[in-house]
Structures are given as C-alpha cells and as structure tokens.
Amino acid sequence: MKSLKQTLQGLMKSQNVTASVGQLMERVLADPDVRAFLQDNQGRISREMVQSGQSKLYEFYHEKQLAKKGETTVAPGYSPQLILNSGQIDVTYVPTQQLLEKERQRHIQRLVRSINMPKFIQNANFDNLYTDDSQNDLRLNAIDAAYQFTEDYSADHFLPGLYLYGSFGVGKTYLLGAIANELAKQKGVATTMLHFPSFAVEMRNSIKKNNTSEKLEAVKKAPVLMLDDIGADAMSKWVRDDVLGIILEYRMQEELPTFFSSNFSMAELEKNHLAIDTQGDHEPLKAQRIMERVKFLSRELPMVGENLRSKG
Template sequence: MLADPDVQAFLQDNQERISREMVQSGQSKLYEFYHEKQLAKKGETTVAPGYSPQLVLNSGQIDVTYVPTQQLLEKERQRHIQRLVRSINMPKFIQNASLDNFYIDEQHQTATRMAALKAAINFTDNYDPDHFMPGLYLYGNFGVGKTYLLGAIANELAKQKGVATTMLHFPSFAVEMRNSIKKNNTSEKLEAVKKAPVLMLDDIGADAMSKWVRDDVLGIILEYRMQEELPTFFSSNFSMDELEKNHLAIDTQGDHEPLKAQRIMERVKFLSRELPMTGDNLRSKG
C-alpha cells in the first residue's frame, strides 16, 4: 500500500503537514484508497461506482473523498443534453440526430439538403437568446430528412448552447389539445408550448385543421412567439404558399377563410425562413 505511487505522491506533497503518527493512525484510510483504486482498475464494483477515491487532509487527519470520474461527468452531461430536448409524439431517431451525420455523402447529397444543412449550422453557431433569429421552414416530400434535421438542430443547440427546445408532431399535438378540453388543462399545455425558448412544429399541414386548432391553438402559439421574438421551426410537405391556400384557408368543415389563413402565414413568415428539401426517400433505405 505504502509503495503505491499515488500514496507516495500524496505523502510527499504533504510531508510538511503529515507526521509519522498521522500516517500510522491513517493507515485504514490509506488502505481504503488503495483498495478502491485496485477494484476500479480491475473493473470490479467499488464502494461508490462512478466515483474515484482521492486522499485529502481533513482536520489534521488523512481521509478519503470520492470525486466523479470523467466517464460519469460525460454521462451526466449527455443526460442533461437529452433533457433539454423535449419531444412530444416525435420519432425516436431524433434522440441521436446529429448535424455531423446529416445526409451529405455522395449517394444522398442534393443541393437543397446542403443548403438546409448550411442554414442549420448557421443558426446553431449564431443563436443568441438576446437577439431574434428566425428559424427554418423546411418543406419537401416525405422522407427527405426534414424531421431528422430539426432533431439535429435541437440536439446541437442543447450541446453547444445549453438551450431547451420543444419538438412536437403538430397533428398529434392538435389531437392532444382537443382531448385536453375534457380534462380542462388546455391552457396549461398551450402555455408550455408557446413559451419554449426554441419551438419546432413538425409535419404542419399533414391533417386538415379545424377552426379551433388553427385560430385558438396554432394562432395563439405563433402570435405569442412573434411578439416575444422566439425562434420557431417548421417542417411540412407543403410550401408556405401551398400551406396557406390549400390547408389553412380551408377548415375541416370546408369553409373558405383566406384572411385568417393569411394572418397565420404572416406569423409563420416572420418566425422562419422557407427552404425546400429534395432528394430520395431516406426512410425506404432501411
């Protein structure tokens, strides 16, 4: 035990403060340090998994304290990053979505995917909560990577800037909001979503909207975010023009209300910048 390099280094560094008697009375602590270190080296269970022992002087006595290992600190960091990205009815693959792994290899690369990736990197690099920066409105066919890119942006913001992002599949969220009327917690859900530091509305326009969802859910969210200048991202199979004319202007009852649709789109256009995404269907690749 006393021949252990770390024990020797501790005694050497503190030789002016450690007497022979202190070493004698502190042998159990020195052994505890040595023994725990050996267990960790062999990969066996220690008294405090994820923590490494360190020798210290405590009130004139040799003692052992335990500090988090680098592996534990990294694991905690990753958990914290994952907690910052709140997803509602989103696919599981967004948890590991990364800008580094976006589809820019020769087989999948397209000019629009590259432009979208460049815009995403520009946002994550320059995001500042004190200065408004519009999000992205990504539109294109099913499976071109729109949702993946939104997830990658959210994860990068969490990792790089410590920013909390809320991602939600809008058609599913609309159903939740309708169901919440019975439970009388509609306003609570709406408040949590509209105040998110960064919000991502996925698959907007996939289902026809009722007047209530359009005006009292989507409209309220976008109005608040425009007033507060909070970045908002969208993904859709439709361009902004198509979304306005073919979906927002016509509700589930078949009523045509172009002025209300125009009002919603004014907010979408303020909060985001439109970018097409084209390419093969990545989901069919397995």
C-alpha cells in the same frame, strides 16, 4: 475501542485479504498515488498521522485496485482521493470523467423535449446527415442553413428559424432533431419538438381534462420550438385560431425562434390547408394572418431528394 490493527484486520478479512497488516501497508505506502500524496503534504503530515491514517490509506488503495480491475467499488462512478481533514488523513470520492460525461449527456437529452416525435431524433446529429455527391443543392443548402443557425444562435437577439418543406422521407424531421441536439450540446438551449397533428389531437382531448391552457403555455414559451409535419391533417377553426394562432402570436411578440417542417410550401399551406377548415369553410384572411406569423418566425427552405428511409 478496537485498535488500529484490529480495525485493519477486520477490514482485510471482510475483503478476503490474506497478507499481514505489515505486508499490506508496504504495498499501500509503495503505491505511486499514496507516495505522491504524502510527498505533497510532507510539511503537514507527521509519522503519527500516517500511523493513525493507515485504514484510510488502505481504503484508498483498495478502492483504486477494484476500479482498475473493473470490479464493483464502494461508490460506483466515483474515484477515491486522499485528503487532509481536520488534521487527519481521509478519503473522499469524486465523480469520474465517465460519470461526468454520462451526466452531461443526460442533461443534454433533458434539454430536448419531444412530444409524439419518433425516437430517432434523440440521436440525430449533423455528422450522420447524408451529404454525399448524390444529394442536390437544395438539400445541402437546408443543411448549411441549419448548421449556421446553431452557430449564430444567441438568446440576446432574435434569429428566425427554418420552414423546411419537401416530400416524404427527405430528412426534414431528422434535420430538426439535429438542430435541437446541437443547440442543447453547444449552447445549453432547451428545445421543444412536437408532431403538430398529434399535438392538435392532444389539445382537443385536453378540453375534457380542463388543462388546455397549461399545455398551451408550456409550448408557446419554449425557448426554441419545432412544429413537425404541419399541414399533414386538416385543421379545425379552433386548432388553427386558438391553438396554432395563439402559439405563433406569442412567439412573434416575444421573438422566439420557431421551426416548421411540412410537405407543403408556405403558399400551399396557406391556400390549401389554413384557408379551408375541416368544415369546408373558406377563410383566406385568417390563413393570411397565420402565415404572416410563420413568415416572421422562419425562413422557407425546400428539401428535395430521394427517400432516405429507403436506405435502411
């Protein structure tokens, strides 16, 4: 069995340390964190324990120095910490604040599930919304309502979502993304965001793969659901009644917040898109039935203004 001196010398050699064991241990024992550890545990640590624990004290000191220099450590993302383990000095590694923050951000991102949504919604937030003097009251009202929803949301009681409508590029989709990210960050709430026209295509394709029910279940049961760009494409009877209708019926019965964005008001969506299917058939009663659920699940708010995408 190797002696402690041999063990330390081998460790030092592998790390290109040229000082003697004695000189090195003087540095280690002079380290403020090592001294604080020994002082805090002076009633539990004997001289013999310090002697036998020199390799662990050196390991702690060395890893701390590497981290301070920004060099690769034995456990990247973790910092060394001295402990007493079964009557011996030992080193454990705990997550750094940077690692914990990265993990928190990854967790937040996982809470926001997006389906065929633009990449910019991943970083959407209220701080980056245009709210300068050039913005009109209608847009600012929509932003205020969105912010208020994130403040008031609770899984214990039903809070209707928003139906945001307005022309292209006024920030409807970005605002939905900001709401989703804020709910994840502040409340730990999972949100599913989907571009409805693309989702309708996916649902039609899923018939061949025989996984229609699976996709529908995942969407309709989302704690918070956001249907983006609804009304952008004409709907078939099947998409209207057996996809959108089923989703909204379930969410109304379970009182699950649902958001919508559209270029059309609720009245325009009902009359010009839901009442007339892709075959040209006119079914106002079925459209009305869908809209009853939309109105229960959300509150209509216009967003008008300049095309923000032109700001580049």
